[in-house]
Amino acid sequence: MAIPRQMRMARWYAPEEIRLDLVEVPAPGPGEVLVRIGAALTCGTDFKTFKRGHPRLIKEIPGPFGHEMSGTVAAPGAGVARFREGDRVVVGNSAPCFQCFYCQRQAYSLCEDLQFLNGAYADYILVPRRIAEVNLYKIPDALPFTTASLGEPLACVLNAFEKVSPKPGETMLLLGAGPMGVLFVQLAKLHGLRLVAVARDPEKLQNLKALGAAEVVSLTHDADALAKTRSLLNEGRGADLVIEAVGLPEMWELACDLARPGGRVCFYGGCAKGTEVKLDTYRVHYEELQLFGVFHHTPAYFQKAVEYLSSGKIRPEGLVVGEYRLDRIHEVFRKGEKSNPLKLAVIP
Numbered sequence: 001m002a003i004p005r006q007m008r009m010a011r012w013y014a015p016e017e018i019r020l021d022l023v024e025v026p027a028p029g030p031g032e033v034l035v036r037i038g039a040a041l042t043c044g045t046d047f048k049t050f051k052r053g054h055p056r057l058i059k060e061i062p063g064p065f066g067h068e069m070s071g072t073v074a075a076p077g078a079g080v081a082r083f084r085e086g087d088r089v090v091v092g093n094s095a096p097c098f099q100c101f102y103c104q105r106q107a108y109s110l111c112e113d114l115q116f117l118n119g120a121y122a123d124y125i126l127v128p129r130r131i132a133e134v135n136l137y138k139i140p141d142a143l144p145f146t147t148a149s150l151g152e153p154l155a156c157v158l159n160a161f162e163k164v165s166p167k168p169g170e171t172m173l174l175l176g177a178g179p180m181g182v183l184f185v186q187l188a189k190l191h192g193l194r195l196v197a198v199a200r201d202p203e204k205l206q207n208l209k210a211l212g213a214a215e216v217v218s219l220t221h222d223a224d225a226l227a228k229t230r231s232l233l234n235e236g237r238g239a240d241l242v243i244e245a246v247g248l249p250e251m252w253e254l255a256c257d258l259a260r261p262g263g264r265v266c267f268y269g270g271c272a273k274g275t276e277v278k279l280d281t282y283r284v285h286y287e288e289l290q291l292f293g294v295f296h297h298t299p300a301y302f303q304k305a306v307e308y309l310s311s312g313k314i315r316p317e318g319l320v321v322g323e324y325r326l327d328r329i330h331e332v333f334r335k336g337e338k339s340n341p342l343k344l345a346v347i348p
Contacts (some may be wrong), residue, residue, distance in 0.1 A: 001036070003074055003124075007274055008326055008348070010121035011062035015052050016335045019062070020327065028077035031129030033136060035091055035247040038071035038145030040120035040346045041320065042332060043153060044178060047340045050333045057118050066120030066346070067093035070139065070148035074124060080132065090148040090309075092135025092155070092302045093117045108298040109159065121329055123348045134299045137306045146323070146345045147316045150183075154314060155297035155304035157183040157268075163292045164241040164264040164303075168192030171234055174213075175259055176245035176269065177204035179275055179343050184243055185211045191315060196232050196239070198225070198247075204342070207318045226254075234260055245269050249277045255281070261287035268294055319343050 007025045012018050049057055049065050057065060068088040073083045079238045083089065096103050096344040098113035103111050119125050128138055139148045155181055166172065172188050174181055177199035182197035188195040197213045199205055217229045233239045238260030243250050247269030255265050256279055271277075283289055297305075308314040323345045324332050332344055 001327070007123035009119060009123070010066065010326070010329045012049060012053065012065050016050060016333075018050065018065075018329065022330055024122050026126040028075050028080075028126060028130075030078045031080060031132060032077040033073060033083055033089075033127040033132045034075040034077075035069075035071045035125050035127055036071055036074045036123060037120060037122060037348050038088070039069070039149050040066045041068040041146070041149045041153075042066075042344045042346070043068055043343070044180075044340055047333070047337075048084070057116060064122065065216045067116070067118050068149045068152045069093075069120035070145045070151070071125075074203030077129075081136070083099065083132075083136070088139050088141065088143075088145075088148075090137050090139050090151045090306055091117070091120075091125065091298070092131060092137075093152050094296065095128075095130040095134050095299065097130075097284075104348055108300075109296040114296075121326065121346055123326070126285055135295075135302050137303065139306065140310050143310055144316075145347075146320050148306075148345075150309055150314070150316060150319070150344070151302060151305045152297070153180060154183055154308060155302040156180070156294075157187065158241060158301045158304055158308075159297045160184075160266050160268045160292075160294040161187050163294050164243070164266045164290075166191050166193055166241060170194070170240035171232075173188055173194065173198065173229070173233060173239035173242045173255075174208075174245060175199070175243065175251050175255055177201055177208050177216075178245065178340070180245045180268065180317055181208060182247065182342070183314065184212060185213050188212070188312050196229065198229050207342075211318050226258075227318055229258060233258060237261070238263055240264070241274060242266070245267055247271050249275050252277045253279070256283065256289060259289055264290045264292065266292045266294055272293075316343075320345055323347055 073087040096108040097113040100112040241264045244255040326348045
C-alpha cells in the first residue's frame with residue numbers, strides 16, 4: 001500500500017487541550033511494524049488523560065494518546081517474518097522486558113521496564129520491536145476492527161477475573177457499570193457465575209441486565225440500596241467474590257463490606273496515588289477476607305483476549321456505542337464533560 005509522508009495524530013498539550021496535528025509518518029526500523037489504524041477505542045484512562053494528563057502515558061508534551069487499537073500492517077521492518085503488508089492485526093499496548101526481577105518471577109505486569117505504546121488516535125502507529133514480538137496478533141478477516149480493539153481492555157479484565165479464581169455457581173458482586181463492567185458481565189456468564197451489579201446509573205445497569213446480570217441495584221434510584229444488595233448475596237452473608245471497577249476509596253471499602261467471610265475482593269478500579277482506605281482488620285483476619293490488587297495485563301492474557309474475541313465468546317454489544325471519524329476527535333473529548341460514555345470507536 002502507498003504510504004504518505006505525513007499523517008494526522010491527536011496529541012495532548014494541556015488539561016482538556018488536544019490538537020489534531022500533521023506529523024511525519026515514521027519508517028519502521030529492524031523488528032518494528034508500521035500499522036495503519038483501522039479503529040481505536042476510547043477508554044476511561046483516555047478521558048482521565050484528557051482532563052489532567054498522565055504520569056506514565058504522557059511522557060512528553062505534546063504527547064500522543066489512545067491505546068486500544070487494531071488495523072492493517074502497512075510496512076514490516078527488516079527482519080520481521082511473522083507479518084506481511086496487508087495483514088489485519090490487533091496491537092497490544094505494552095510489553096515486559098522479560099529480564100528484570102519481576103519478569104523472572106513471571107509477574108509481567110510489574111515489569112520494571114514495562115514498555116507502553118500510545119498514539120492510537122492517528123492514521124498510523126509504529127509498533128516497537130518488543131511489542132511486535134509478543135503483543136501483535138493477526139485477526140480473522142471476519143472480525144471487525146472495532147471488536148478486535150477490545151483486546152487490551154479484555155486482557156486487563158481477564159487478569160483481574162482470574163485473580164479471584166471464580167467457580168461455577170458462585171455469586172459475584174460487580175461494583176460499577178462502565179465499559180469494564182460490560183466485559184466482567186460477559187465473562188461471568190461464560191463461567192457460570194451469578195452476577196449482581198451495583199452502580200449509580202440505572203440505564204447502564206439495565207444494559208448489564210440485558211447482557212446477563214442476574215440482579216442490578218442503583219445506589220441513587222433504589223430505596224435502601226445497600227440493604228437490597230446484601231439480601232441478594234448468599235442470603236445476606238455477602239458475595240463469594242467482589243470486583244470493584246469504579247476506583248473510588250468509598251467503593252473499595254464497600255467492596256470489603258459486601259464480601260462474605262472467606263470472600264475474595266479484587267480492586268480493579270485504580271484510585272489516585274496517595275489515597276487511603278479504612279479496613280476492618282477483624283474481618284480481614286478472623287473472617288479470612290482475601291484482598292487482591294490488580295494492574296494492567298500480560299502477554300498471555302492479551303493472547304487469550306484475542307482468542308475470546310476471534311471466537312465470538314466476547315462480543316461488543318452493549319459496549320461500543322458510537323463511531324467518530326478522526327477529524328471529529330474534539331467531539332469525542334469535550335471540555336467540561338463530567339461523565340464518560342461507554343466505548344466510542346475512532347475511525348481514521
